[in-house]
Amino acid sequence: MESFIGLEIHIHLATETKLFCGCRARFGDEPNTNVCPVCLGYPGTLPVANQQALFLGYVVARALNCELSPRTVFERKNYFYPDLPKNYQISQYEHPIGRNGFIMVPLPGGEVRKVRIHDAHLEEDAGKMIHAGDMSLIDYNRAGYPLMEIVTEPDLKTGEEAEAFLIHFQRVIRYLKVSDGNMEEGSMRCDANVSVNFPGKGLGTKVEIKNLNSSRFVKKALNFEIQRQIGVLKQGGTIRQETRLWNENRDLTEVMRTKEMANDYRYFPEPDMPPFEPDPVFLEKVEKAQTELPDRKKARFVNDYRISEESAEFLIASRYVADYFEEVVQIGIEPALVASWLSGDVQKLLNRHGLTLDTSPMSARRLGQLLRLLNEERIHGKIAKKLAELVFEEDRDPEIIMREKGLEQIVDFDVLRGFIKNVADEYPAVIHSIKNGDERQRGFLIGKIMEKSQGRAHPQKLQKLFDDFLSEVTA
Amino acid sequence: MKKNWKVRPEDKDYQAFLLETNKKLGAFLSFSFNEAMTGDGEFQGIPLAVKDNIAVKNQPLTCASKLLENLVSPYDATVVSRLKDKGAVVIGKTNLDEFGMGSSNQDSALAETFNPWDPLVVPGGSSGGSAAAVAAGMVPLAIGTDTGGSVRQPAMFTGVFGFKPTYGVVSRYGLTAYASSLEVPGFIARSVEWIKLALELTAGADPHDQTTTSDVLAEVRPIKKIGYLKVDDGLSPVMAAAYREHIEAWKDLGYVLMPVDIPALEYAVPAYYTIATAEASANLARFTGIRYGVRPDYAQNPQELVKKARTAGFGREVKRRILLGTYVLRSGFQDQYYHRAQKIRTIIRGDFNRVFEKVDILLMPVYPTQAFPRGESGLSHLQQKLADKFTVGANLTGIPAISIPAGVRDGLPLGFQLLAPALHDRDLIQMAQLWESKTSIPAPPNYPPRWED
Known part of the structure; x- marks a missing residue:
């Protein structure tokens, strides 16, 4: 059929x-x-x-x-x-x-x-x-x-x-x-007109279905109606031209009025x-009010920004999100990073706060600022996530929050060396065992040093300085 | 303009006179003696009568129908507010044939109106209450509506001037729609000066009515040639003789009179009633008693409520026209009726245009007879419709027309109408004023003029 x-x-x-x-x-x-x-x-x-x-x-x-x-x-x-x-x-x-x-x-x-x-x-x-x-x-x-x-x-x-x-x-x-x-x-x-017929016979007798007030009902109601009509035809019956109503409680269509009552x-x-x-x-x-429609936008995003189909699909689902994405990219942030933040951390926070992007405190400018801080290594990934949460809670610019709360990454070598020295003094035995080749203890100490810096130490720089420190001690 | 008004709305004597006169004539359905003056200008303190199918804020709007007997309008029609702005006071609402459907006021469901000239004849219609009020000197000026002659015919039946402006010049906002594409507000007065003033103050585009035109009225032209419609039969003997005399009278005033033919006028009445009833069938659908108006005490469901309200609320003639209009609009039958009527309308428009290529002004009868007797001895509903032949042309084409009194015969007024091309309304006002200055406009024997010098 x-x-x-x-x-x-x-x-x-x-x-x-x-x-x-x-x-x-x-x-x-x-x-x-x-x-x-x-x-x-x-x-x-x-x-x-x-x-x-x-x-x-x-x-x-x-x-x-x-x-x-x-x-x-x-x-x-x-x-x-x-x-x-x-x-x-x-x-x-x-x-x-x-x-x-x-x-x-x-x-x-x-x-x-x-x-x-x-x-x-x-x-x-x-x-x-x-x-x-x-x-x-x-x-x-x-x-x-x-x-x-x-x-x-x-x-x-x-x-x-x-x-x-x-x-x-x-x-x-x-x-x-x-x-x-x-x-x-x-x-x-949405109302729908449905007909079925034997293959090659063209349109069948049209039945109108009303009361389809969600896209899910549309699917259910139409599939029900198609099966109903096929059932009628297979038993040799004929379809009546009529208007039927989708009954969402009983999951079926019911006659509302026949053609004679039209x-x-x-x-x-x-x-x-x-x-x-x-x-x-x-x-x-009218011409000026035309806009790039979702399918075109998706193709362009994949092509121009080199992001995945899935990312693009996520972004174009709403014009607001798509425009937001491009605004952040305009600020000079790597598109893939923006896309992953939008579908990841930002989406999580939106869900948690019960918001949508257009009503959230995380404006495109603020996300751009946050990701710029990350790019410039003024904060690291974990802090960035924390800052994002704070933006949602406080509705303020991430850079201001970072400054006020002192969340900026510590890159100053002398300061970092100070932390290392302090921890080394506290745990001389551990230093000793690392020097003797017990690399497993290394993570423990780095964690302690990080703790000292309240999580603000630049991770790579810290690693490097810690290595230097160890070699100095050895020598 | 005349300055020596003899009465004012707030005068107790005037109010007593109105109540007394209305007992005899039934011209008004309601009075509003406490209505405050809200504007200032040319109409300061002037009492105005308004046909009861036109909205006046906080006054009844019954349309002479049982269905709307309890309706009070929440707003002012544009034609009313523009006159109020100039100081006019709406003293009351006048009787009509229910929703404007009729030519005698005998189709009012709420009151009987009598012709001040003779209580045994009708005042005409549908603006019969407005015309009777003016003819009896109750008010200097009344507003009516003209869908197929409803201002001009009662004006003629009562011996006063009745003016129908070009369609789109005076806003329809606030006129209870009967046939939207045909009707306009119109003015009735014993002195043309009132009509002139009312036209000048109410003309002009209205943001509430998209069918009003932004074109302005044409300046007065020098009028030389008057075409008169050749009428071989169809007029009563009295009217036929009077028509011939009237043509001679204009010749005597120095005009060139030429006979003209409007062949398509033969089809004007059927075309008119097809279009008018089609539009009416939709326009009157809103009256159900649900949001306003009279509703039955009890109904099983909303559908039954609507049915009961309309069955009890509409008069026979209104029901007849709604049925006819529903019939001509049925799918599959529109070509035969509604579309054909529209084609005839176009042809009639062409005929009128050709006439106005030859003459400046067109002269025609208003009605085949003088005011006809009330009741069974008068005209049947069908005869009344056929008699609209001379008036509906102006409505089908949208052009302006004015009916002018032309003496009295057998104790009843005579009158004829002048028509001009669209937007040449001022030509008609000027011609009527000239006529007024050259002839006497007699008043009904028991109702001496009150508002003129």
């Missing part, structure tokens, strides 16, 4: 205000506080298109290699739902911002698949209805929030591929800084807003 998956992805665009009014577009506030007569659909109010949302919409469509519409038109999509204030959604239909695009997606197993984009359009979100006992409550804070819907062609085959697509897509929109793409918070949502949305152009025609200045800004 062959299976075909197309995705419909909604992302919340990161605008200050809602799509058609001046209300703040923000989550987590008290219900029904970010509302006004316009987004509540009071009689007489009119929508005014948010220019920032249009801009971000074009940025996304361009990044997905779409043909950009020279004249994009809002339309009314008519359906009644209690959380939809006007009972029509202002969306786009005949003239979306972009169409006929594609995106190159790295799939599990190494294949890079070209997934075609049918269209990318702008629309407003609805509110949220909560059923509580014998009441239904509606929060309209989300109503009018700008959404971009991206519709792919059925170019994916399995749940795993769909999951990989979503992870890649999420990275792309985060790179573009158009959305935080957070599926758990609902700022990225809405006729009666689209027609929104008479309250003229079409939007981007001018050359606008399109130039």
Whole structure:
């Protein structure tokens, strides 16, 4: 059997205000506080298109290699739902911002698949209805929030591929800084169209799956649905065109509505807003907002910085981390060192403190400073790790902490000789046995000398001076 | 401009007069005598009547519908705030056909409005309350809305001036939408000076309404040629005779009068009702009783609540238009109805453009009859729709039009309309003022003029 998956992805665009009014577009506030007569659909109010949302919409469509519409038109999509204030959604239909695009997606197993984009359009979100006992409550804070819907062609085959697509897509929109793409918070949502058929027969009957609010559910739900459809066909049955809902508690899809119950949305152009025609200045800004996307960046990192595939993969997972990495490298630190610190010590500290790089006290400048101190041998590796911890605890520059706490490496020969002399005086018997060839005691003494220096003695220099000391004593 | 106003909003005598008159006419649905003056300027202390489908902050916004009987507006329409800024005081909200759907005010779900000329005939509609209030001298100026003639026809039925500006010149923000692409706020007054002032103070782009134009109104042109629409049939005998006389009157004033044809006008009414009801079916979808408005005492679930609220809240004509609009927008049928109507609209626009290549101003009837009788002996809903033939052209094309009173016959006013190319609103104001200065504008027998010299 062959299976075909197309995705419909909604992302919340990161605008200050809602799509058609001046209300703040923000989550987590008290219900029904970010509302006004316009987004509540009071009689007489009119929508005014948010220019920032249009801009971000074009940025996304361009990044997905779409043909950009020279004249994009809002339309009314008519359906009644209690959380939809006007009972029509202002969306786009005949003239979306972009169409006929594609995106190159790295799939599990190494294949890079070209997934075609049918269209990318702008629309407003609805509110949220909560059923509580014998009441239904509606929060309209989300109503009018700008959404971009991206519709792919059925170019994916399995749940795993769909999951990989979503992870890649999420990275792309985060790179573009158009959305935080957070599926758990609902700022990225996904519906899927699935069909299966006998090999060579083309697309089968399409079933839409809704309520896929994490990339893991997408994988599970689609694999379940593909198996369900294959089961039906193998038993000689036919697939009904319907919409199914993923039930995350029971791990299966359930019928939500059949084709007969489908809405006729009666689209027609929104008479309250003229079409939007981007001018050359606008399109130039869209072009300027384009950024190197994750796959390209990874190739460049491997090639230019001579770091491993794994390191590069770690770095490009977030644009912030990738940019941070390059900032530290710019300071003049060896890329491999930066990469290993980021994936190693810094990551450990982030985990311990429950932070992400962008919210941590370890700025790129501070990590650069820390690694420079290490390079210049003003601190050694162990101290560097300790300094990093202190930066997280104290939120101050590593060099200042180093100075204040006297963590700088001791390289002065006379001082180091002093430590050696002191320890030698304390342990004359041990010196004696080393001189007699018992090298095992050597480590013990070096440790003692290190202790004397509070761990600050330059390890190589100390070794060298200790050797000199021994030979002098022998002579 | 006239300075000797005889009453002010805060006068107790004036308020008593309003209450008394309203008992007879039912022009107002609500009064707001405690409304404070918030601006300063040309309209200082001037009482304004506002059609009750236009938002006035802290005043009812019922749209003459049971569904919105309890709604108080949280904001001001732009056309209202711009006049308030100049000192106007909104004294009350006037009756209309529910959501502006009708030509007689008999489709108001909340009150009956009577024509000051004769209580047995309708005041027209849908801005019938506004027109009756002006004709009876209750206010010098009223704001209405004109979707398919709703300012011009009631103005004509009550013997006053009714002006529909070019689409996009005066903001629609705050007008309860019936048919968004067709309607505009309009002004009704016994003296053109009021209309002129209101237009100049309210015209101009509005950041709340993206369909307002940044183009400014054209300066007044010298008018020489008036084209008059050739009307072979369809007018009542009284109206046909009056139309001929009216054409002669303009000739007597020294204008060149030329007959013109607008062939596509034959299709104007079906095109108009297709587009208007399509837009209405979406525009009225927001009224569910959930966020505001009247809702049923009990419902099993939100869907049932919506159904109950709309079933009980909308009147028959409103339901009819919502159904019609839903029908013409169905997928697979849009080419046959909605898209075809839009094509007709384009053709009509072309016809009007050709006319204005030949003449400066166009003269047309407003309505085939004078104010028609109330109740069963009047016009049916279908007859009323067909009679919109002369008014809907200006809405389909967006051009400005003004209906002007033209004497009285059989105790009822006569009137006709002048139309101009888009943005030439000032030409119409000037022509109406000229007409006003050359003829007398009679008032209804029991309602002497109060606001004019």
